[in-house]
Amino acid sequence: MLKIFKKLLISFSLIVLLTNSVLAEKKDHNFTVTPVTKNVYSIIAPSYGLPSPENKGWNSNSHFVVTDKGVLVFDSGSSELIAKNIKQAIKTVTDKPVRWVVNSHSHADHWLGNAEFSDSGAEIIASASAKIIMKQDGPGAIDFFSRITKGATGSTRIRHPTWLLTQSEKRNIDGVDVEFIFANDAHSPGDILMWLPKQKIIFGGDVLNSDWMPIIIDHGNVDNLINTLQAVAGLNPTIVLPGHGVPTTVNSVIRDADLLSVVWDRVKEGYKAGKNKEEILTQISTTLEQKYKHLYKNFDEAIKQQVHEMYNKQKV
Numbered sequence: 001m002l003k004i005f006k007k008l009l010i011s012f013s014l015i016v017l018l019t020n021s022v023l024a025e026k027k028d029h030n031f032t033v034t035p036v037t038k039n040v041y042s043i044i045a046p047s048y049g050l051p052s053p054e055n056k057g058w059n060s061n062s063h064f065v066v067t068d069k070g071v072l073v074f075d076s077g078s079s080e081l082i083a084k085n086i087k088q089a090i091k092t093v094t095d096k097p098v099r100w101v102v103n104s105h106s107h108a109d110h111w112l113g114n115a116e117f118s119d120s121g122a123e124i125i126a127s128a129s130a131k132i133i134m135k136q137d138g139p140g141a142i143d144f145f146s147r148i149t150k151g152a153t154g155s156t157r158i159r160h161p162t163w164l165l166t167q168s169e170k171r172n173i174d175g176v177d178v179e180f181i182f183a184n185d186a187h188s189p190g191d192i193l194m195w196l197p198k199q200k201i202i203f204g205g206d207v208l209n210s211d212w213m214p215i216i217i218d219h220g221n222v223d224n225l226i227n228t229l230q231a232v233a234g235l236n237p238t239i240v241l242p243g244h245g246v247p248t249t250v251n252s253v254i255r256d257a258d259l260l261s262v263v264w265d266r267v268k269e270g271y272k273a274g275k276n277k278e279e280i281l282t283q284i285s286t287t288l289e290q291k292y293k294h295l296y297k298n299f300d301e302a303i304k305q306q307v308h309e310m311y312n313k314q315k316v
Ligand SMILES: [Zn+2]
Pocket: 105, 107, 187, 188, 206
């Protein structure tokens, strides 16, 4: 009985914490650390789109777990300069060194900060297939980010992951049970999620979302994205930490899986029936608007992007 009560109390505290602090929309550009639960923290970026002069290149979240001997960082930001700020922010809660950095996937806003951490001895963890894309896209991404931020991202040296994962696996990292979950190229080739089974917290990279709609990209796999979302929902996480946007709950994962299933089916049906992209988009938007528009910040542009990408996938 006492156990159940304790469990309820913990869940309740988590919900209160999420409601009061983490879920509040972040407006400032300070690298503030938000406690998620004991030893788990988030550094939430104030903006979601691409790096820009306004956000000074800071467009993606980093999260971290404090272990006995060190810190594990999940996603290192879009440049060394961003990573320096992340490192400073971590120092406000612990003096322990960052010993591990997980890169959720190969998109450059999630890993170009690696050098700042590997310089001081951190091991970089990612999937082997993400590393292949990082090698291809890294140098171009540095130039691109520098251009679109008007130089705000500063100079960045590339550091690739050295601890390479080839399948989902369970680990105990310095006393913390961690599970790396392969999303099977759901959002991009080689993306991984990180699950803390004891705390019931999932770190989603760009596979999981809160107030933004799932991003469908040409090199992502929609069926696997839907399957991964359903599998994550099955884990029943208490807290969901996305790569962009505020932390959220399992309800967002279920919402995204349902939405994507409907859009994907309608696009396939429409394509088979010989309809063009715009006809399919109009039909889908009109049908889904009432149920979903208020749940996302970017419904109008994102539904267009989703339908277009899904339609293009029919032609392959
Ligand atoms: Zn991404």
